[in-house]
Amino acid sequence: MSLPLALDAMGGDFAPSEIVAGARRAVDELGLEVILVGPPERIGDPQGLEVFACSEVIEMDDDPGASVRKKKDSSLVRAAELVRDGKASAMVSAGNTGATMASALLRMGRLPGVLRPCIATPLPNPGRAPTVLVDAGANAECSAEMLVQFALLASAFSTARFKIERPSVALLSIGEESTKGSPLVKQTHQLLAATPGINFVGNVEGRDLIPSPVDVIVTDGFTGNVALKTLEGSLKFIFKLIMDVIGTNDETRAAGDTLFPYLLPAAGELSPDNQGGAMLLGLNGICVISHGSSNATAIMNALRVGAEMSAAGVLDGQRVAIRPDQAGENPTTDS
Amino acid sequence: MSLPLALDAMGGDFAPSEIVAGARRAVDELGLEVILVGPPERIGDPQGLEVFACSEVIEMDDDPGASVRKKKDSSLVRAAELVRDGKASAMVSAGNTGATMASALLRMGRLPGVLRPCIATPLPNPGRAPTVLVDAGANAECSAEMLVQFALLASAFSTARFKIERPSVALLSIGEESTKGSPLVKQTHQLLAATPGINFVGNVEGRDLIPSPVDVIVTDGFTGNVALKTLEGSLKFIFKLIMDVIGTNDETRAAGDTLFPYLLPAAGELSPDNQGGAMLLGLNGICVISHGSSNATAIMNALRVGAEMSAAGVLDGQRVAIRPDQAGENPTTDS
Numbered sequence: 001m002s003l004p005l006a007l008d009a010m011g012g013d014f015a016p017s018e019i020v021a022g023a024r025r026a027v028d029e030l031g032l033e034v035i036l037v038g039p040p041e042r043i044g045d046p047q048g049l050e051v052f053a054c055s056e057v058i059e060m061d062d063d064p065g066a067s068v069r070k071k072k073d074s075s076l077v078r079a080a081e082l083v084r085d086g087k088a089s090a091m092v093s094a095g096n097t098g099a100t101m102a103s104a105l106l107r108m109g110r111l112p113g114v115l116r117p118c119i120a121t122p123l124p125n126p127g128r129a130p131t132v133l134v135d136a137g138a139n140a141e142c143s144a145e146m147l148v149q150f151a152l153l154a155s156a157f158s159t160a161r162f163k164i165e166r167p168s169v170a171l172l173s174i175g176e177e178s179t180k181g182s183p184l185v186k187q188t189h190q191l192l193a194a195t196p197g198i199n200f201v202g203n204v205e206g207r208d209l210i211p212s213p214v215d216v217i218v219t220d221g222f223t224g225n226v227a228l229k230t231l232e233g234s235l236k237f238i239f240k241l242i243m244d245v246i247g248t249n250d251e252t253r254a255a256g257d258t259l260f261p262y263l264l265p266a267a268g269e270l271s272p273d274n275q276g277g278a279m280l281l282g283l284n285g286i287c288v289i290s291h292g293s294s295n296a297t298a299i300m301n302a303l304r305v306g307a308e309m310s311a312a313g314v315l316d317g318q319r320v321a322i323r324p325d326q327a328g329e330n331p332t333t334d335s
Numbered sequence: 336m337s338l339p340l341a342l343d344a345m346g347g348d349f350a351p352s353e354i355v356a357g358a359r360r361a362v363d364e365l366g367l368e369v370i371l372v373g374p375p376e377r378i379g380d381p382q383g384l385e386v387f388a389c390s391e392v393i394e395m396d397d398d399p400g401a402s403v404r405k406k407k408d409s410s411l412v413r414a415a416e417l418v419r420d421g422k423a424s425a426m427v428s429a430g431n432t433g434a435t436m437a438s439a440l441l442r443m444g445r446l447p448g449v450l451r452p453c454i455a456t457p458l459p460n461p462g463r464a465p466t467v468l469v470d471a472g473a474n475a476e477c478s479a480e481m482l483v484q485f486a487l488l489a490s491a492f493s494t495a496r497f498k499i500e501r502p503s504v505a506l507l508s509i510g511e512e513s514t515k516g517s518p519l520v521k522q523t524h525q526l527l528a529a530t531p532g533i534n535f536v537g538n539v540e541g542r543d544l545i546p547s548p549v550d551v552i553v554t555d556g557f558t559g560n561v562a563l564k565t566l567e568g569s570l571k572f573i574f575k576l577i578m579d580v581i582g583t584n585d586e587t588r589a590a591g592d593t594l595f596p597y598l599l600p601a602a603g604e605l606s607p608d609n610q611g612g613a614m615l616l617g618l619n620g621i622c623v624i625s626h627g628s629s630n631a632t633a634i635m636n637a638l639r640v641g642a643e644m645s646a647a648g649v650l651d652g653q654r655v656a657i658r659p660d661q662a663g664e665n666p667t668t669d670s
Contacts, residue, residue, distance in 0.1 A: 126576070137509055140517045174472055174560040182475045182557045206564030210572050222517045223561055225509040226554075229541030230562045234569035237545050241461070242577065245597045252597060255590035262580045262587060 002033070004050070005306050006079040006088035009038035010057040011095020012294045016043045019094065022299025023049055029300065032307050035088060038075040054078045060292065064098030068106060076100055080107035083285040090286035090306030092277070094294035100287065101138055101280060108285035111315070113322045115143075117282035118150045118221065119289065120157050121228055122275050123210055126266065129162035131212035136278055137225035144188040147171075147218050149322060151198050153281040154216045156317035160309060161279075166199045167215035172223060173203040184220065192218070197324060206230075235270060273298040276305035281318060286310055337368070339385070340641050341414040341423035344373035345392040346430020347629045351378045354429065357634025358384055364635065367642050370423060373410040389413045395627065399433030403441060411435055415442035418620040425621035425641030427612070429629035435622065436473055436615060443620035446650070448657045450478075452617035453485045453556065454624065455492050456563055457610050458545055461601065464497040466547035471613060472560035479523040482506075482553050484657060486533050488616040489551045491652035495644060496614075501534045502550035507558060508538040519555065527553070532659060541565075570605060608633040611640035616653060621645055 007023050009016045016038065023034040024047040036043060037052045056074040058067045068077060076095060080103040082088035093100045097119075105117055119138045122130035134154040139146065151169050158167035171189055173181035178189045180203065192200040201214060209217065209231055219227070246256030268274055277290040277298070286309050290302040342358050344351045351373065358369040359382040371378055372387045391409040393402045403412060411430060415438040417423035428435045432454075440452055454473045457465035469489040474481065486504050493502035506524055508516035513524045515538065527535040536549060544552065544566055554562065581591030603609055612625040612633070621644050625637040 140509060140515070140520075172561060174475060174557055174564075180475070185475075185557070206561040206566075207568030207571075209565050210569055219561075222509055222520070223558055226507060226541040226558055226562050227565045229509075230544050230565040231541075231569050233542030234545055234566050235573060236542075238570060238573040241601055242598075245594060245601060248597050251593055255593035258586055258590035259580060259594075262583050263577070266576055266580060 002307070002311070003087065003089040004033035004035050005303050006035050006037055006052070006082040006091045007299070007303065008075045008079050008091065008093035008095055008100075009036040009043045009051075010075045011093040011100070012290065013060075013292050014295060015094070018294065018296045019299050020045070020047050020049070021296035022294070023047070023303065025296055025300040026303040030304055030307075032303055034303060035082065037079045037082070052078060052082065058096050058099045060096050062096060062099060064096060064102045067096070067099050068102040076103040077107060080104050080285070080287070083287070084108050089310035090288060092288045092290060092299070092302045092306050094290040094292060094299065094302070097137070097289055100289055104280055104283050104285065104287040108283045108287070110282055111284050111319055111322060114153075114282040115146050115149055117280050118153065119278050120154050120281050121278040122161075123212060123231070124270050124275065125211045126269055129164060129215070130275070131209075131214060132158050132167075132216045133209070133224055133228060134216065134218055134281065135221040135224050136228050137221045138280070139221040141222070142184065142220035144184060144191050147184075147188045147220065148191050148195055148198070149282070151192060151195070151200070151216060151218045152321040153318050154218065155198060156321040157279060157281055157314060158215050160312040160314040160317050161305070162215070164215050168199050168201045169216040169218060170201050170204040170208070170214040172206070172217050172219035172227065174205065176203050176205070178203070188218070197321065232272070239267065274301060277302040279305070279309065284315070286314065337642070337646070338422065338424040339368035339370050340638050341370050341372055341387070341417040341426045342634070342638065343410045343414050343426065343428035343430055343435075344371040344378050344386075345410045346428040346435070347625065348395075348627050349630060350429070353629065353631045354634055355380070355382050355384070356631035357629070358382070358638065360631055360635045361638040365639055365642075367638055369638060370417065372414045372417070387413060387417065393431055393434045395431050397431060397434060399431060399437045402431070402434050403437040411438040412442060415439050415620070415622070418622070419443050424645035425623060427623045427625060427634070427637045427641050429625040429627060429634065429637070432472070432624055435624055439615055439618050439620065439622040443618045443622070445617055446619050446654055446657060449488075449617040450481050450484055452615050453488065454613050455489050455616050456613040457496075458547060458566070459605050459610065460546045461604055464499060464550070465610065466544075466549060467493050467502075467551045468544070468559055468563060469551065469553055469616065470556035470559050471563050472556045473615070474556035476557070477519065477555035479519060479526050482519075482523045482555065483526050483530055483533070484617070486527060486530070486535070486551060486553045487656040488653050489553065490533060491656040492614060492616055492649060493550050495647040495649040495652050496640070497550070499550050503534050503536045504551040504553060505536055505539040505543070505549040507541070507552050507554035507562065509540065511538050511540070513538070523553070532656065567607070574602065609636060612637035614640070614644065619650070621649065
């Protein structure tokens with residue numbers, strides 16, 4: 001029996017309307033079962049969907065740690081509890097990322113042996129499976145041991161999500177040579193090369209993020225967040241520039257009309273709305289983080305990913321990756 | 336009397352032909368005086384330009400430190416010596432970046448009080464002066480004190496190069512709040528805010544690199560290099576994607592022909608060839624680093640920047656920025 005998905009109805013810039021609309025589409029178009037979590041009076045019309053009522057909301061600018069401790073009846077905390085208590089297969093939120101992480105970590109807990117959870121963000125590769133960037137921002141300060149675990153967890157995620165059997169893993173640095181980079185990177189390079197279960201292929205640079213020659217790119221959460229936002233910002237900048245050029249006059253607008261049918265599929269492939277969100281790895285439960293400006297499409301795709309990851313047994317994959325000796329011995333409470 | 340520019344004729348993927356061609360254009364089109372530094376038999380036809388003969392070349396894949404110590408008669412080392420000895424106003428190279436830095440550092444030395452030299456790379460802002468990213472890759476490991484000096488040096492550079500009177504300075508982080516980021520970033524945030532002479536406006540994120548709301552963005556050389564290469568890679572990726580779309584069929588090619596006259600100026604503004612290269616700051620001499628794939632246009636622009644920076648007194652600006660109490664007291668040996 002598959003469990004429903006717990007959706008934070010109050011998370012994101014366009015909550016609750018786009019969030020509820022995305023849930024409705026996930027039910028109608030994908031056949032998923034979704035529970036909206038939030039204060040009924042703030043959700044408004046639930047579009048016929050089940051509501052798990054709570055009384056509080058963690059706002060986008062609330063302090064993550066403090067708000068999770070204080071707002072125990074918030075939509076984020078309750079969604080995490082539904083997963084913890086085996087009442088939902090995964091939680092999805094487009095809200096305060098820090099508070100989403102804190103809720104998931106505090107309520108679900110970590111998988112055995114995991115030092116710290118991390119954020120895995122798929123980067124599009126036109127024509128082939130996305131590359132998983134990890135850590136995309138959960139941990140601003142990392143040890144080499146943490147980065148090795150991120151590589152193991154993200155490899156398991158790449159396998160579950162993109163069916164990559166033995167994902168190639170690279171370390172983000174400032175040169176291909178093992179001697180290049182910060183002390184952390186140099187130490188991590190040695191450890192990654194020496195860790196069984198990681199298909200380590202060496203260093204990559206910032207220019208290798210899109211398109212990427214590897215399946216998983218490992219970095220600390222500070223560098224990963226800067227790189228991800230630089231990538232997103234650059235793509236957005238260029239698309240705006242092109243739209244401005246096309247809007248110059250009637251002639252350029254006509255040329256744009258000719259190109260749009262070819263440009264739009266490419267742009268769609270790159271849009272975060274179609275990536276299905278980032279995933280928290282290392283936790284004893286599935287948590288999908290959709291971007292703050294999620295529309296209904298982004299939410300529907302995030303729900304789809306949550307359901308698929310549950311069905312694919314992504315938690316078991318992560319368990320075995322971190323504790324290969326305990327394969328098959330870990331009873332789970334969350335599926 | 337203005338001094339000639341010392342150009343490493345052997346540096347870059349297209350050396351010596353494009354390098355010599357760029358020098359020739361700088362002489363013809365800009366009225367600059369250029370000395371080609373390199374082994375005459377490898378330079379070939381010097382196009383009528385003066386050659387400072389040496390016997391060795393540091394190759395793109397040579398180890399920077401070792402090669403500079405060993406190849407004392409290399410074009411890079413000799414170019415740096417011409418600046419040190421007051422025979423050239425600036426050196427320009429598109430060669431091995433690490434070896435260029437090492438040559439410049441070892442031969443020219445640092446300005447008084449400077450902890451470490453850094454790389455300042457201009458990032459284009461359509462419609463307004465570029466933003467200076469510092470450190471773009473010289474120092475993979477930094478202290479907060481180093482980052483504060485980078486901010487001072489880059490502010491002086493922004494003033495000399497882009498005539499920005501009181502450049503706004505931001506710190507690259509993973510959130511706007513002063514509490515966000517790595518321990519290094521949090522400490523640097525406090526120091527920047529407390530340092531007179533820095534117009535510190537707070538943190539920016541990766542998405543603020545292009546276009547950027549500030550004049551100077553400070554970061555460590557690891558993060559800076561990753562961000563810069565991510566930015567370059569993303570722009571290159573999108574331009575290729577658009578060219579592929581335009582090349583689909585006759586109809587799209589015609590649409591492309593309509594748009595090119597409008598797209599090309601924008602693309603030109605973004606091209607590294609037109610940025611004039613990065614500059615090493617903190618040294619007792621001017622060193623412009625052009626990108627490895629420099630063509631004649633890129634070299635001509637790098638020479639132009641070298642000449643302009645010499646005329647603008649960029650070294651005096653840096654001296655005063657680091658040691659404001661010693662303004663006017665520093666005799667210089669290199670201009």
